[in-house]
Amino acid sequence: MTKQKMKEVFEKAKRKIEVDGWYHPTMLSGNCNCAFTAMMPLTADLKRVSEFFIEVNNIPYDPHCFGIPAWNDAPERTKDDVLKAFDKAIEACGVEG
Numbered sequence: 001m002t003k004q005k006m007k008e009v010f011e012k013a014k015r016k017i018e019v020d021g022w023y024h025p026t027m028l029s030g031n032c033n034c035a036f037t038a039m040m041p042l043t044a045d046l047k048r049v050s051e052f053f054i055e056v057n058n059i060p061y062d063p064h065c066f067g068i069p070a071w072n073d074a075p076e077r078t079k080d081d082v083l084k085a086f087d088k089a090i091e092a093c094g095v096e097g
Contacts, residue, residue: 001043001045001048001049003093003094003095004093004095005043006048006049006052006089006093007090007093007095008042009039009042009043009049010039010049010053010086010089010090010093011086011090012042013033013035013038013039013042013086014038014083014086014087014090016033016038017032017033017035017038017079017082017083017086018083020032020033021033022034022079022082023037023072024072024073024077024079025073026075034068034069034072034073034082035053035068035069035071035072035082035085035086036050036066036068036069036072039053047066050066050068051066052089052092053068053085053089054066054067054068056085056088056089056092057071057085057088057089059071
């Protein structure tokens with residue numbers, strides 16, 4: 001997967017959270033997404049995309065679900081933290097567009 005394709009996944013996932021809402025265990029509502037579920041339907045290479053997201057954002061790795069859900073669900077996590085993590089991943093792709 002190219003960095004351009006990863007950038008597109010991160011941009012679309014971020015947009016899903018902005019539009020549909022962000023999921024956190026303390027705020028159950030509607031059709032919202034956590035950082036991981038926002039990316040899931042957008043790529044056939046979820047492992048590579050997740051590992052890049054994890055590396056760029058220094059998220060502890062979990063072999064069962066790449067560590068993103070646990071990071072997203074941490075009590076101190078905010079929607080703004082998640083959106084900033086997507087921005088960081090988008091920037092780390094280093095492509096124009």
